[in-house]
Amino acid sequence: MKNEIVLEGVAVSPGIAIGKVFRYNKEDFWIEERTISEDEVKDEVERFLAAVNQIRDEIKETQERLKFKLGKEEARILDAHRMMLEDQVVIDETVVRIREERKNAAFAFFRTLRKVVKALKPLEDNYLKEKLADVRDIGRRVFFRLYGKEHPTLRDLQSPVVVVSHALSPFDVTHMRRENVLGFVTDIGGRTSHVAIIARAMEIPAVVGLETASSQVSPDDMLIVDGNRGIVYVNPDEAILQQYQQEERKLLQREETLKALRGLPAVTQDGKRVDISANIELPEEVDKALAHGAQGIGLFRTEFLYLLGGTPPSEDEQFEIYNEIAQKTAPYPTIIRTLDLGGDKLPGFAPPVPEANPFLGWRAIRVSLALKDLFKVQLRAVLRASVGGNVQLMFPMISGLEELVEAKEVLKEVKEELRQKQIPFDEQIKVGAMIEVPAAVMVAEHLAGEVDFFSIGTNDLIQYAVAADRGNEKIAYLFEPLHPGVLRLIKLTIDAGHRRGIWVGMCGEMSADPLATIPLLGFGLDEFSMSPVVLPQIKNIIRSVTLKEAQVIAEQILQMKSAREIREFLQGKVDERLCDISVPPSRRRSQL
Amino acid sequence: MFEKTVTIKNQLGLHARPAALLVKTAERFKSTIFLIRDDLEVNAKSIMGVMMLAAEMGSQFTIRAEGEDEKQAVEAIICVIEDKFYEE
Numbered sequence: 001m002k003n004e005i006v007l008e009g010v011a012v013s014p015g016i017a018i019g020k021v022f023r024y025n026k027e028d029f030w031i032e033e034r035t036i037s038e039d040e041v042k043d044e045v046e047r048f049l050a051a052v053n054q055i056r057d058e059i060k061e062t063q064e065r066l067k068f069k070l071g072k073e074e075a076r077i078l079d080a081h082r083m084m085l086e087d088q089v090v091i092d093e094t095v096v097r098i099r100e101e102r103k104n105a106a107f108a109f110f111r112t113l114r115k116v117v118k119a120l121k122p123l124e125d126n127y128l129k130e131k132l133a134d135v136r137d138i139g140r141r142v143f144f145r146l147y148g149k150e151h152p153t154l155r156d157l158q159s160p161v162v163v164v165s166h167a168l169s170p171f172d173v174t175h176m177r178r179e180n181v182l183g184f185v186t187d188i189g190g191r192t193s194h195v196a197i198i199a200r201a202m203e204i205p206a207v208v209g210l211e212t213a214s215s216q217v218s219p220d221d222m223l224i225v226d227g228n229r230g231i232v233y234v235n236p237d238e239a240i241l242q243q244y245q246q247e248e249r250k251l252l253q254r255e256e257t258l259k260a261l262r263g264l265p266a267v268t269q270d271g272k273r274v275d276i277s278a279n280i281e282l283p284e285e286v287d288k289a290l291a292h293g294a295q296g297i298g299l300f301r302t303e304f305l306y307l308l309g310g311t312p313p314s315e316d317e318q319f320e321i322y323n324e325i326a327q328k329t330a331p332y333p334t335i336i337r338t339l340d341l342g343g344d345k346l347p348g349f350a351p352p353v354p355e356a357n358p359f360l361g362w363r364a365i366r367v368s369l370a371l372k373d374l375f376k377v378q379l380r381a382v383l384r385a386s387v388g389g390n391v392q393l394m395f396p397m398i399s400g401l402e403e404l405v406e407a408k409e410v411l412k413e414v415k416e417e418l419r420q421k422q423i424p425f426d427e428q429i430k431v432g433a434m435i436e437v438p439a440a441v442m443v444a445e446h447l448a449g450e451v452d453f454f455s456i457g458t459n460d461l462i463q464y465a466v467a468a469d470r471g472n473e474k475i476a477y478l479f480e481p482l483h484p485g486v487l488r489l490i491k492l493t494i495d496a497g498h499r500r501g502i503w504v505g506m507c508g509e510m511s512a513d514p515l516a517t518i519p520l521l522g523f524g525l526d527e528f529s530m531s532p533v534v535l536p537q538i539k540n541i542i543r544s545v546t547l548k549e550a551q552v553i554a555e556q557i558l559q560m561k562s563a564r565e566i567r568e569f570l571q572g573k574v575d576e577r578l579c580d581i582s583v584p585p586s587r588r589r590s591q592l
Numbered sequence: 593m594f595e596k597t598v599t600i601k602n603q604l605g606l607h608a609r610p611a612a613l614l615v616k617t618a619e620r621f622k623s624t625i626f627l628i629r630d631d632l633e634v635n636a637k638s639i640m641g642v643m644m645l646a647a648e649m650g651s652q653f654t655i656r657a658e659g660e661d662e663k664q665a666v667e668a669i670i671c672v673i674e675d676k677f678y679e680e
Binding site for chain 2: 079080083084087088089090113115116119120128131135354
């Protein structure tokens, strides 16, 4: 009987994997120190620079493969490798060592990197630990190249195994076959590390940050990877094994139930139908959204496009992404929100004076209207993508009529430019406004006359309405979606939209709050857009009530004076009516 | 030469994306830019250097730039830092 060990780490990708260990060790090797003759210097420098160039190409190629395998954004996890490899200071220092100290290239590079490694090594910080692994990875690649050796990969896996390693780099998984990997277990890493991103994108259960796992398992060990709880069992006893096999079956069953629900409409018992759509950030999330039963993308955030590279994304880059999402989502709608960032975050723009109140500052539509060229690039990309699917456009942070009119004016100009160039787009493209500024709520009826729909952004609406920064923990208790004032703002918005004949949706986190679903339905909300994972649960609630009941409940809570009273009342209603729906006592509210 | 001393305000220190963001910001300027803390002096245009500084991180360091756009460079980097970087 082998020793049973239980290891606890960080759960980064859900699911359960049961299988045999594959220890993925990256062999270490000796870097010899050699003094070279003056004649060799030139060649040695060239050899080093050539190796760097080859690795750079390798990174590019790997990025292409990852793009294909995981998606464009996931491929960017190699950007850090690229920056490190191209670090001019490191390259210069290595060249100096070759030239002046007359050392062989591998040793010169090793010495240069060792300084960085030494500085990072004693740290407990998870992020830097991972960067350290990246530095080593880069070093190893260059060394292998200099010695003319082949770098090991996971491509040779023949049967399904659980991969256990100290760290995993994006290179390691590029050639891997998905069906041969049951789970990932690593010593280092956290929720945002490479392996976590890759595992989630490929839906491979993973536990990381186990510290010593790679040295505690042997090749023949049996492992259970519990990617939900962050636990790894090495050689589990029969009882635990059975328990997990059962859980694995249950998960499969739940997936089936979810699938069954996927095709069903979000319709109340008395036949009122609403739209349920998903908030996403990456094109790869579309599949997941649809698999969870989304009937469209209610919010595609475009910020990430602007935060990653050194320059704002080009029209073609944006078009490619918008088009991909629109095509995948069609015939359902894809609502693309224009840039919703602080202007200071934009690459390539001189930083303005630091703002004391960034949330009340130069951001979102205000930036777009100030930087019209940048805005137009995005609008052109959205319009071009509108041919490929049901694309709709949404402007964030509208505070009054003038802004909306001005944004529409720019849109008109862009449309005209496209017409002149005979570039096709959907002439009837629907345009909406996000309602997240309290003053906009008060003039919602005027705004409704200008757009085809509203989408309520509750995260900002709440923080502006109660004057509490949602990121400040001291006052987090004030950030309360069920505040009677907030509920009234929402109702006013819905009523104003309906009076002018447009639909009103919600893409803030409140639409994913099971306690809020019934009142929102009662207020007449037409669309609920949320993170894909919570979608089935909200759909379930909608399908379990009648619109009439919801309206009565909505009416009742509007008579109540405090959020606490409302919360208790709704909790009671949910408890008494929805036996199989669990509402967590206090939902974590992260940023939208 | 132009220099200023700053205090890191974000919880993560100079890690993660901030280090890359800082380097990318520095690269936009012609001046040579150094980040200095105690006896460690690193080139702000070097990701490895900034990572080493991150490893040494306390709360304060000096940004020193020299060149035609030295003042803008220092201010830009301060901006990146004082905005508490961009934390998810």
